[in-house]
Amino acid sequence: MKASGFHTRHLVVVGLGLMGGSLALALRDHADTITAVELSLEARQYALDHKIVDHATDDLRAGVSEAETVILAAPVRAIQSMIERRIGSYLRSNTLLIDIGSTKQDICEAMGRLPVGIHAIGGHPMTGKEHSGVEASDGKLFRGRPFVLCPTRRTTPATRIRALNLVEAFGAGPFEMEADRHDHLVAAISHLPYILSSALVATVAQEGKADATVWELAAGGFRDMSRLAGQDVQMMGDILSTNTQAVATLLALFRVQLAMLEAMLISRDDQKLADFLRPTREARLNWIQHHENGHRNGSK
Amino acid sequence: MKASGFHTRHLVVVGLGLMGGSLALALRDHADTITAVELSLEARQYALDHKIVDHATDDLRAGVSEAETVILAAPVRAIQSMIERRIGSYLRSNTLLIDIGSTKQDICEAMGRLPVGIHAIGGHPMTGKEHSGVEASDGKLFRGRPFVLCPTRRTTPATRIRALNLVEAFGAGPFEMEADRHDHLVAAISHLPYILSSALVATVAQEGKADATVWELAAGGFRDMSRLAGQDVQMMGDILSTNTQAVATLLALFRVQLAMLEAMLISRDDQKLADFLRPTREARLNWIQHHENGHRNGSK
Numbered sequence: 001m002k003a004s005g006f007h008t009r010h011l012v013v014v015g016l017g018l019m020g021g022s023l024a025l026a027l028r029d030h031a032d033t034i035t036a037v038e039l040s041l042e043a044r045q046y047a048l049d050h051k052i053v054d055h056a057t058d059d060l061r062a063g064v065s066e067a068e069t070v071i072l073a074a075p076v077r078a079i080q081s082m083i084e085r086r087i088g089s090y091l092r093s094n095t096l097l098i099d100i101g102s103t104k105q106d107i108c109e110a111m112g113r114l115p116v117g118i119h120a121i122g123g124h125p126m127t128g129k130e131h132s133g134v135e136a137s138d139g140k141l142f143r144g145r146p147f148v149l150c151p152t153r154r155t156t157p158a159t160r161i162r163a164l165n166l167v168e169a170f171g172a173g174p175f176e177m178e179a180d181r182h183d184h185l186v187a188a189i190s191h192l193p194y195i196l197s198s199a200l201v202a203t204v205a206q207e208g209k210a211d212a213t214v215w216e217l218a219a220g221g222f223r224d225m226s227r228l229a230g231q232d233v234q235m236m237g238d239i240l241s242t243n244t245q246a247v248a249t250l251l252a253l254f255r256v257q258l259a260m261l262e263a264m265l266i267s268r269d270d271q272k273l274a275d276f277l278r279p280t281r282e283a284r285l286n287w288i289q290h291h292e293n294g295h296r297n298g299s300k
Numbered sequence: 301m302k303a304s305g306f307h308t309r310h311l312v313v314v315g316l317g318l319m320g321g322s323l324a325l326a327l328r329d330h331a332d333t334i335t336a337v338e339l340s341l342e343a344r345q346y347a348l349d350h351k352i353v354d355h356a357t358d359d360l361r362a363g364v365s366e367a368e369t370v371i372l373a374a375p376v377r378a379i380q381s382m383i384e385r386r387i388g389s390y391l392r393s394n395t396l397l398i399d400i401g402s403t404k405q406d407i408c409e410a411m412g413r414l415p416v417g418i419h420a421i422g423g424h425p426m427t428g429k430e431h432s433g434v435e436a437s438d439g440k441l442f443r444g445r446p447f448v449l450c451p452t453r454r455t456t457p458a459t460r461i462r463a464l465n466l467v468e469a470f471g472a473g474p475f476e477m478e479a480d481r482h483d484h485l486v487a488a489i490s491h492l493p494y495i496l497s498s499a500l501v502a503t504v505a506q507e508g509k510a511d512a513t514v515w516e517l518a519a520g521g522f523r524d525m526s527r528l529a530g531q532d533v534q535m536m537g538d539i540l541s542t543n544t545q546a547v548a549t550l551l552a553l554f555r556v557q558l559a560m561l562e563a564m565l566i567s568r569d570d571q572k573l574a575d576f577l578r579p580t581r582e583a584r585l586n587w588i589q590h591h592e593n594g595h596r597n598g599s600k
Contacts, residue, residue: 126517126518126519127519127520128519128520128521145519146516146517146519148517175513175516175517177513181511184511185507185511185513185514185517186517188503188504188507188514189504189514189517189518189519189521189522190519190521190522192500192503193500193521193522193525194521195558195561195562195565196496196500196525196558197525198561198576198577198580198581199554199557199558199561200492200493200496200554200557201580201581201583201584202557202560202561202576202580202583203488203492203550203553203554203556203557204488204489204583205579205580205583206553206557207485207488207550207553208583211481211484211485213475213477213485214485214488214489215587215590216446216475217426217446217448217475217485217486217489218426218489218587218591219426219427219428219445219446219489219490220427220428221428221489221490221493221494221527221528222489222490222493223588223591224524224525224527224528225493225496225497225524225525225528226584226587226588227521227524227584228521228524228525229577229580229581229583229584230581230584230585230588231581233574233577233578233581234574236577237570237573237574237577240565240573241565241568241570241573244565244566244568247565248562248565248566250503250507251558251562251565253503253506253507254499254500254503256503257499257500257502257503257506258495258496258499258551260502261495261498261499261502262495262548262551265495265540265541265544265547265548265551266544266548268541268544270537270541273537273540273541274533274534274537276498276502277498277529277533277536277537278533279505280498280501280502280505280529281498281529281530281531281533283501283502283504283505283508283529284501284526284527284529284530285530287515287518287526288523288526288527288530290515291518291523
């Protein structure tokens with residue numbers, strides 16, 4: 001791991017799921033004290049028992065009042081609500097506030113209305129795991145992965161430096177961009193894929209009503225294509241409803257590609273079909289090679 | 301492994317890729333002699349060197365002339381062409397002829413025009429592997445997986461028994477059905493997913509022209525959803541062009557589901573959206589549980 005300039009006296013992680021637990025583990029050596037704010041007693045107890053955090057409370061105000069760095073690791077709507085309704089008045093001036101919500105425009109706008117003096121910046125680590133919950137926490141989850149940073153009206157040059165140092169401490173690669181650009185890009189690579197996966201499963205489920213054998217025959221291709229449909233509905237509903245415009249745009253663009261494929265298929269123009277599929281295949285192969293190399297090399 | 305009644309004097313596998321090699325390995329103890337027919341010298345040499353087969357030739361007529369059992373393990377169009385143009389006159393009466401092509405209607409129709417006396421039946425093992433080529437051969441590839449059998453006009457009751465014994469020798473679970481039903485089901489779980497994966501990659505590639513960062517941020521969700529787009533274009537083109545009607549039907553059904561999701565999204569009807577996504581998620585979770593249990597237990 002690279003040497004990192006990030007150190008904080010008191011880190012507070014709000015939300016103890018896979019992400020919150022992993023953030024705490026990754027920053028173990030970069031914080032004097034780590035406190036978790038989490039409503040679930042079981043999650044708090046697990047994190048204390050496994051020394052993921054030093055202190056845990058269900059009281060947001062008490063938890064963050066002495067913080068130097070606060071990371072909001074809750075679902076998008078919960079993050080937004082904390083920023084809009086409460087946390088501004090609980091934080092000391094000069095606190096670094098960062099979130100890891102999956103959409104950034106609404107959150108960054110809310111951050112922009114926080115009291116002057118709070119160092120607020122939007123964040124989104126592009127990583128994840130099959131399993132959720134604090135039990136799946138992994139301090140290496142962010143290594144070699146992109147970590148998007150989105151400026152807000154409460155992001156000063158000093159905020160930016162602190163956030164970049166934080167990203168470096170995670171072993172992640174920083175990508176600084178405006179929130180709307182982030183939301184458009186993740187609509188393409190994350191939210192559209194989720195919708196396609198769900199619509200595919202819904203289609204197969206309809207087929208299954210007429211002929212249940214469809215489920216018996218489904219194999220590896222369907223497994224991969226249906227995985228995202230198994231994600232938490234509340235979490236994904238939050239994400240989609242805070243990124244409606246970008247997702248609708250990407251859906252429209254997707255339909256163009258799908259319609260072209262369909263026209264070639266129905267007209268039995270095998271040559272055109274192959275001419276469409278070949279560069280698409282190349283694009284995928286190039287990406288996976290780059291992606292897996294990036295992963296192997298750890299930090300970019 | 302269960303005891304199997306299948307034994308053959310002389311097995312011929314036509315086509316030495318992942319599937320052909322795996323079929324030969326799986327039947328090692330069920331055949332006195334195994335011959336491969338394959339145009340590639342390298343593949344033949346590899347299979348001989350690794351004792352996957354006993355003999356290898358590039359001459360279809362010479363290869364199959366003494367066969368008791370012939371398995372056609374080539375791409376769909378190549379199988380169809382062999383059946384239509386040549387193999388009927390090369391085979392001895394009473395030979396069991398089975399194929400493993402991914403679509404069954406065209407192949408089974410062609411089989412129905414073979415000389416009377418040839419025991420022909422369509423087959424499709426619902427399995428696969430990330431890697432292709434004879435080097436990836438795996439004798440356990442079929443264990444615990446479905447193996448579809450589709451009757452033809454050259455399928456007698458005796459043909460059926462021989463084919464069922466063959467499937468048992470693979471450790472696979474037989475699913476007997478008409479070719480058109482097979483083609484409709486695989487359109488839903490295999491060909492539609494391929495088209496969606498390709499259209500998704502094409503959409504992201506279009507986005508990438510305006511903002512190449514989209515490739516940098518793509519993570520696990522996109523990896524799964526784009527994998528099928530990396531499949532061999534010639535192979536998939538064959539499959540799609542021999543299953544146009546079913547694929548077009550499934551595309552139309554998919555668009556209905558997609559349009560419903562889109563309407564809920566754009567109208568910001570979060571409740572309806574959740575009501576749609578929840579049973580979809582359940583269907584996926586139920587399937588994966590069943591699928592992985594089936595896999596663990598080996599033969600069903």
